[in-house]
Amino acid sequence: MEVKPVIYRTLLPLFITFACSVVLISEFFVDITAITMISVALKTSTSIIFAFSIVLGTVSLLLWVRKKMITEKNWSNRGFSILLLLTLLLFLVIGSIFGIDSNLYSLLFTSINFPIMNAFEGMVCFWMVKMAYSSWRLRNIESGALLGIAFITLVSLSPWAQMLWPGFAPVYEWIMNYINKPGMRGIIMAGALGLFIVSLRTIFGKERGYLGG
Amino acid sequence: MTEKTTIEKILGLDARYPWTILVVVILIAISFSPGVGISFSDRLTSFYNTIEEIPPGSVIVIENDLESGTKITMVTALPVWIQLWQVPDIKIIIVHLHTDGPMMSKMLLDTMPESVKALKEYGEDWVLFGYAPGEETAMAGIASNIRSIYKSDFYGTPIDDLPVMKDIFNAEDYHAVLAMYDRVDFFDAGARQWGMWDVPIWVITVTGARPYFTPYYPTRVQEFVLDIDAPGYEKLTGNPGDALKLHDVRALSSAYVVIVVVIMNVLEQLNKTKRMGVKTNGI
Numbered sequence: 001m002e003v004k005p006v007i008y009r010t011l012l013p014l015f016i017t018f019a020c021s022v023v024l025i026s027e028f029f030v031d032i033t034a035i036t037m038i039s040v041a042l043k044t045s046t047s048i049i050f051a052f053s054i055v056l057g058t059v060s061l062l063l064w065v066r067k068k069m070i071t072e073k074n075w076s077n078r079g080f081s082i083l084l085l086l087t088l089l090l091f092l093v094i095g096s097i098f099g100i101d102s103n104l105y106s107l108l109f110t111s112i113n114f115p116i117m118n119a120f121e122g123m124v125c126f127w128m129v130k131m132a133y134s135s136w137r138l139r140n141i142e143s144g145a146l147l148g149i150a151f152i153t154l155v156s157l158s159p160w161a162q163m164l165w166p167g168f169a170p171v172y173e174w175i176m177n178y179i180n181k182p183g184m185r186g187i188i189m190a191g192a193l194g195l196f197i198v199s200l201r202t203i204f205g206k207e208r209g210y211l212g213g
Numbered sequence: 214m215t216e217k218t219t220i221e222k223i224l225g226l227d228a229r230y231p232w233t234i235l236v237v238v239i240l241i242a243i244s245f246s247p248g249v250g251i252s253f254s255d256r257l258t259s260f261y262n263t264i265e266e267i268p269p270g271s272v273i274v275i276e277n278d279l280e281s282g283t284k285i286t287m288v289t290a291l292p293v294w295i296q297l298w299q300v301p302d303i304k305i306i307i308v309h310l311h312t313d314g315p316m317m318s319k320m321l322l323d324t325m326p327e328s329v330k331a332l333k334e335y336g337e338d339w340v341l342f343g344y345a346p347g348e349e350t351a352m353a354g355i356a357s358n359i360r361s362i363y364k365s366d367f368y369g370t371p372i373d374d375l376p377v378m379k380d381i382f383n384a385e386d387y388h389a390v391l392a393m394y395d396r397v398d399f400f401d402a403g404a405r406q407w408g409m410w411d412v413p414i415w416v417i418t419v420t421g422a423r424p425y426f427t428p429y430y431p432t433r434v435q436e437f438v439l440d441i442d443a444p445g446y447e448k449l450t451g452n453p454g455d456a457l458k459l460h461d462v463r464a465l466s467s468a469y470v471v472i473v474v475v476i477m478n479v480l481e482q483l484n485k486t487k488r489m490g491v492k493t494n495g496i
Contacts, residue, residue, distance in 0.1 A: 039357075040354070040357065040358050040361045041361075043347075043350050043351075043353055043354045043357070043361065043362075044354060044361045044362065046347050046350040046351075047345060047346050047347035047350060047351050047354065047362060048346075049347075050346035050347040050348070050350070050351075051346040051347075053346075054346065099369075100315070100343070100367075101319075101367055101368050101369075106316065106319060106320075109281075109316045110316075110320065113281050113313070113316075114281050114284050114320075117280065117281040117282035117284070117313075118281070118282055118284055118285055120282055121282035121283060121285075122285075125235065125466060126232050126235065128470060129228075129231050129232060129235050129469070129470060129473065130228045130231070130232070132470045132473045132474045132477070133226075133228060133231050133473050133477055134228070134477075136474050136477070136478070137477065137478060137481045138478050138481065138482065139481075147474075147478075151471075151474060154467060154470065154471060154474075155467075155471055157420055157441065157467070158463075158464060158467035158468060158471065159251065159252070159460060159463065159464040159467075160464055160467075160468060162252060169254075176423075176424070176427050177427075180424045180427055181427050181428055181430075184424060184425065184427060184428040185428045188401070188428055
C-alpha cells in the first residue's frame with residue numbers, strides 16, 4: 001500500500017473532520033475568542049461551500065442536458081431538455097447583467113416561477129380528492145384507525161365544522177397534544193440520538209462513508 | 214365474466230369525474246364567497262397581542278423561507294407584516310435561507326400599501342437581506358454573527374453603511390424571530406438555532422406543516438397558521454385581503470372531500486355486505 005494516497009485520501013480528511021468538529025463543539029463549552037473566531041469562519045465557509053454546490057448543480061445539469069441531446073431519440077423529450085437549458089440560461093444571464101433586484105428579473109420570476117410552482121402546489125388538492133375517493137376506505141382495523149384520525153382532523157380543520165358541532169376543535173387539539181406531540185417528540189429524540197451516534201462515529205473516524213470509494 | 218353492479222361501477226369510477234366536480238366547487242367558492250365559519254381562536258388573538266406588545270427599541274428578524282409554490286397562501290400573511298410595520302420604534306431585519314425567499318419578500322412588500330410602507334424608512338428602520346446559502350449553518354451564523362453571513366443587503370449596500378444595523382451583531386440583539394416556514398427541516402433547525410439563544414419564534418406556517426412544530430409548542434413557538442388564522446386576522450387588523458377567498462375555497466373543497474369519503478365508504482360497506490350475502494347464499 002502506498003503511503004501518500006493513504007495520507008491524502010484518508011488520514012488528512014479524517015484529521016480535518018476531527019479538528020473542525022472539536023472546534024465547533026468546543027464553542028458550546030468554552031468562551032475563548034480564538035475558538036469563536038475559527039467557529040464563525042467555519043460556518044461562513046459552509047455557506048460558501050453550499051453556494052458552490054449550486055454552481056456544481058448547474059454544471060451537472062448542463063452535462064446531463066448534453067448527454068440527453070446525444071442519447072435521447074424522442075424529439076419531444078429533447079425539446080423539454082432544450083427548454084430547461086434556455087430557462088436556466090435566461091435567468092442566469094438576466095440575473096448577471098441586470099441584477100436579481102432588477103424589475104426584469106422580478107418580472108421573469110413572477111411570470112415563470114410563481115405560476116408553475118403554484119400550479120404544482122394546487123395539484124395537491126386533486127390528489128387529496130383522488131385519495132379520498134379511492135384510498136380512504138374502511139377495510140380493516142388498521143385502516144379504520146388511520147381513516148378515523150384523518151377524518152376527524154380533516155373535519156376539525158374545516159371552517160364549517162364548528163357550526164356543526166363545537167366539539168370538533170377540542171377533539172383535534174386533543175389529537176395534536178396527546179397523539180401527535182408525544183409521537184413527534186419521540187421521533188425527534190430518537191433522531192437526535194441517532195445523529196449524535198453518527199456524529200461521534202464520524203469524529204472518531206469510524207464512519208468513513210463520506211470519504212467515498 | 215360477471216357484469217359489474219352500479220355500486221361497483223361507482224367504486225371503480227375514473228378519478229377525472231370527482232376532479233371535475235372539485236373544479237366546479239372551487240369556482241363556486243371563488244364566485245360567491247359565502248364566508249362561512251371565520252373563527253377568532255385564542256391562538257389568533259394571542260399572536261395579534263404579541264405583535265401589538267412589542268416593546269419600543271426591539272429588533273425583529275423576519276426569516277422568510279417560504280417557497281414560491283406557497284405564494285397564494287403567503288400573501289395572506291400580509292396583515293401580519295402590515296401590523297409589524299405599524300408598531301412604532303422597532304427595527305425589522307428580513308433574512309432568507311431559501312432561494313425563493315428574497316423574491317417572495319419583495320412580492321409581499323410590493324403588495325403592501327404605500328401609506329404603511331412609508332411608516333418605516335429603508336436602511337434606517339428596516340433592511341432586506343438576500344439569500345444566505347447553507348440552511349441551518351447559515352441560520353446558526355445569523356444567530357451568532359449576522360455580519361459573517363451578510364456583507365451587504367439585497368441591493369448591494371455594505372452592512373456597515375446601513376444605520377439600521379448599527380449595534381446589531383447576534384441573537385442577543387434580537388427580540389424575536391418571525392419565521393415563515395413550510396419545510397419540516399426548517400422547524401427543527403429554527404427550534405435548535407434560535408432556541409439556543411432563547412429567542413422566541415413566532416411561526417407563520419400552513420396547516421399541513423403544523424404537526425412538525427407542535428413538539429416545540431408553546432414554550433418556544435407561537436404559531437400563526439395561515440390557512441386557518443389569516444381570514445380572522447384580516448378582520449381583526451382591518452386589512453381585508455385574499456385570505457377570505459382562500460378560506461371559502463378551503464371550506465367548500467374540504468366539505469366536498471368529506472362528502473366523497475363518506476359516500477365511498479358507505480358504498481364500500483354496501484358492496485361488502487352484498488358480496489357476503491352472495492357467498493352465504495351459495496350463489
